[in-house]
Amino acid sequence: MRDFVYNSQPSRVVFRAGALDQLGAEMERLGAHRALVLSTPEQRGSAEEVARRLGSRSAGIYDRAVMHVPLETADAARAVARDLNADCCVAVGGGSTIGLGKAIALTSELPILAIPTTFAGSEMTPIYGITAQGQKKTGRDARVLPKTVIYDPLLTLSLPARIAGPSGMNAIAHCVEALYAQDANPITSLMAEEGIRVLAASLPLVVTEADNVEAHADALYGAWLAGACLGNVGMALHHKLCHTLGGSYNLPHAETHTVVLPHVVQYNRDAAHEAMARISNALHGADPAGGLYDLARAIDAPLALKDLGMKEGALDEAARLATQNPYYNPRPVEQAALRQLLQNAWEGKRPG
Numbered sequence: 001m002r003d004f005v006y007n008s009q010p011s012r013v014v015f016r017a018g019a020l021d022q023l024g025a026e027m028e029r030l031g032a033h034r035a036l037v038l039s040t041p042e043q044r045g046s047a048e049e050v051a052r053r054l055g056s057r058s059a060g061i062y063d064r065a066v067m068h069v070p071l072e073t074a075d076a077a078r079a080v081a082r083d084l085n086a087d088c089c090v091a092v093g094g095g096s097t098i099g100l101g102k103a104i105a106l107t108s109e110l111p112i113l114a115i116p117t118t119f120a121g122s123e124m125t126p127i128y129g130i131t132a133q134g135q136k137k138t139g140r141d142a143r144v145l146p147k148t149v150i151y152d153p154l155l156t157l158s159l160p161a162r163i164a165g166p167s168g169m170n171a172i173a174h175c176v177e178a179l180y181a182q183d184a185n186p187i188t189s190l191m192a193e194e195g196i197r198v199l200a201a202s203l204p205l206v207v208t209e210a211d212n213v214e215a216h217a218d219a220l221y222g223a224w225l226a227g228a229c230l231g232n233v234g235m236a237l238h239h240k241l242c243h244t245l246g247g248s249y250n251l252p253h254a255e256t257h258t259v260v261l262p263h264v265v266q267y268n269r270d271a272a273h274e275a276m277a278r279i280s281n282a283l284h285g286a287d288p289a290g291g292l293y294d295l296a297r298a299i300d301a302p303l304a305l306k307d308l309g310m311k312e313g314a315l316d317e318a319a320r321l322a323t324q325n326p327y328y329n330p331r332p333v334e335q336a337a338l339r340q341l342l343q344n345a346w347e348g349k350r351p352g
């Protein structure tokens with residue numbers, strides 16, 4: 001029997017190749033006049049272009065966003081926003097830059113206009129994370145959900161294949177876990193299956209044809225669906241495990257998701273039949289775990305934790321850390337089985 005609760009997130013989403021043109025109109029709609037533009041140091045050029053388009057509505061640029069939002073970076077950016085008297089943040093970049101915007105919004109309630117340039121999906125979620133003393137703490141707060149999101153596929157054309165591929169697999173991971181979420185509902189399941197289908201079809205083109213706007217638009221559409229899934233329902237073993245590996249062993253975010261995903265799908269395969277059927281459907285009938293592994297291989301993304309710098313000697317501890325606190329997963333999380341999963345992921349074995 002159907003039994004569910006559905007809450008949609010109240011963001012405004014504008015999706016179009018060239019949608020950056022609409023930035024001024026979207027600022028107007030937000031009622032914002034002094035934007036602090038955020039970026040990583042590497043994307044300073046994009047931030048300058050955004051500031052140029054904002055004209056007198058740009059209060060300044062803060063280009064020091066880095067992975068996992070260190071507290072010192074968040075505090076420095078908050079001080080800049082205050083000093084410039086900013087009334088909104090425009091975050092142009094991936095999850096790291098949007099995460100910095102969320103850290104500012106958390107204490108100031110400044111609205112965020114997000115312009116995502118990867119496929120990570122943070123722009124569609126009320127989830128924030130801040131790292132202090134080596135520990136990343138995450139939480140949910142409605143204040144950090146971007147008010148407006150401009151998806152412009154032209155901005156993803158500059159993504160190098162080595163970032164684009166794992167970033168797309170990170171998005172697929174949100175869709176996969178949404179399908180067997182404890183609070184899954186018919187709408188997110190539709191979005192999740194479509195997200196996997198469109199990302200699996202487009203990523204091989206995205207990583208080989210840098211100027212294929214249609215493929216980039218498909219992948220970004222999949223990223224939007226994936227982010228909406230992540231924002232709407234709870235995640236499970238895969239996200240907990242990647243959080244542990246990233247936080248405790250400093251492994252790169254999207255690449256860790258890419259390596260671990262097929263192994264978690266294999267782990268859960270007999271405990272989530274409907275989810276597995278939908279994943280297989282989205283992969284044109286392929287085995288869910290093997291199909292995701294083959295996709296990662298096809299787009300030349302990492303396949304083994306050992307290639308990400310993980311030491312084999314740390315796997316026992318990682319299995320212990322990941323089973324320390326209980327959390328929902330369709331199959332109970334047992335330390336010995338998880339240790340085997342980690343071994344397989346470390347070696348980069350094809351599941352099944």
Ligand code: NAD
Nearest residue numbers: 040042068094095096117118120122125127155156158159
């Ligand atoms: P990222 O934001 O760290 O970007 C990776 C690199 O790619 C950076 O150097 C960036 O400057 C560069 N880059 C981004 N877009 C580019 C483009 N179009 N062209 C050229 N270079 C580009 O990577 P990410 O994977 O998007 O984000 C990872 C972070 O986001 C992690 O900290 C993760 O925990 C967080 N995240 C949070 C959520 C959430 O809901 N809160 C969701 C997903 C990810």
